[in-house]
Amino acid sequence: MKRIILFGAPGSGKGTQADKIEREFSFKKISTGDLIRAEVHKKSVIGNKIEEFSSRGLLVPDEIIIEMVKNRVLSDDIKEGYILDGFPRTLDQVKGLSTVPAEEEMAVFLRVNEDIIVKRILSRVSCENCGNIFNTIFQIPAKVNVCDNCGSALTKRNDDTEDIIKKRIVIYRAETLPVINYYRGKGNLHELDASKDINTVWKEIRELVK
Ligand SMILES: [Zn+2]
Numbered sequence: 001m002k003r004i005i006l007f008g009a010p011g012s013g014k015g016t017q018a019d020k021i022e023r024e025f026s027f028k029k030i031s032t033g034d035l036i037r038a039e040v041h042k043k044s045v046i047g048n049k050i051e052e053f054s055s056r057g058l059l060v061p062d063e064i065i066i067e068m069v070k071n072r073v074l075s076d077d078i079k080e081g082y083i084l085d086g087f088p089r090t091l092d093q094v095k096g097l098s099t100v101p102a103e104e105e106m107a108v109f110l111r112v113n114e115d116i117i118v119k120r121i122l123s124r125v126s127c128e129n130c131g132n133i134f135n136t137i138f139q140i141p142a143k144v145n146v147c148d149n150c151g152s153a154l155t156k157r158n159d160d161t162e163d164i165i166k167k168r169i170v171i172y173r174a175e176t177l178p179v180i181n182y183y184r185g186k187g188n189l190h191e192l193d194a195s196k197d198i199n200t201v202w203k204e205i206r207e208l209v210k
Contacts, residue, residue: 001073002027002081003102004209005088007180008110009172010165011117012194013201017110018085020202025209027081028072035068036060066096073100091178107183108205110194114169121165125154138198 004021008014022029039047046068050060065087073082081104088094112120123137125145129152134141141147145154183189190208194201 001078001102002104002106002209003100004081004083005105005107005183006083006085006110007107007176008194009112009117009169011120012110012112013120013198014085014110016198017202017205018083021083021205021209024206025080027083028078029083029085030069030072030087031085032065032069032087035065035072039068062090062092062096065093066099069097070100073102088179089175091182094179094182105188106208107180107186107189108208109180109183109189109191110201111191112194114166116195117169118162118165121160122162124160125156127152127154 004027006014006018008017018029021027036050040050041047046064049064053060053064069084069087072078081102088097120135120138123135124133125136125141126133127147127150130147130150132147132149133139134148134154141154146152147154180189192201192204
């Protein structure tokens with residue numbers, strides 16, 4: 001079983017690439033946000049614990065997140081491998097991850113400069129009705145400001161302003177850099193220039209993964 005860890009700031013195209021790996025290699029994408037929402041929805045033992053932390057305004061502790069990831073990795077539908085998207089974020093989580101099964105591990109860092117991230121996010125529009133995301137530069141809808149999927153209006157997110165995006169990038173870098181450096185030191189970090197278009201980046205990732 002192979003573990004692929006994807007790193008990349010907001011706007012790096014990380015989510016899109018994770019989806020492509022999932023489709024091409026029948027790996028499963030594991031997002032801790034999705035796991036948390038699923039447990040809370042099921043009202044499982046873990047879900048109730050999470051609710052308790054959230055209601056007190058606390059972050060979900062790493063032990064709980066690691067336990068959820070481990071359970072997910074051990075489920076029957078994961079055979080060839082899995083992709084971690086947005087996790088691990090801290091060195092403590094990296095340590096916890098060493099208890100989660102994987103025979104092979106690869107970390108991929110999608111590097112993009114700040115100007116491009118800002119440009120990409122500012123040109124993003126989403127559907128008010130179905131949530132589909134388009135981009136007025138890179139993923140142009142067939143009709144201006146109309147969702148290809150359902151025909152509803154496309155709008156910009158209020159929090160997609162240049163200031164807020166730059167702040168998000170600063171937070172991302174501060175948080176993730178030590179983790180990226182850890183994988184670099186371990187010798188299994190692959191850095192890709194994700195300023196290139198989505199398909200070029202995808203071809204490079206496909207070569208790495210196969
Ligand atoms: Zn739509």
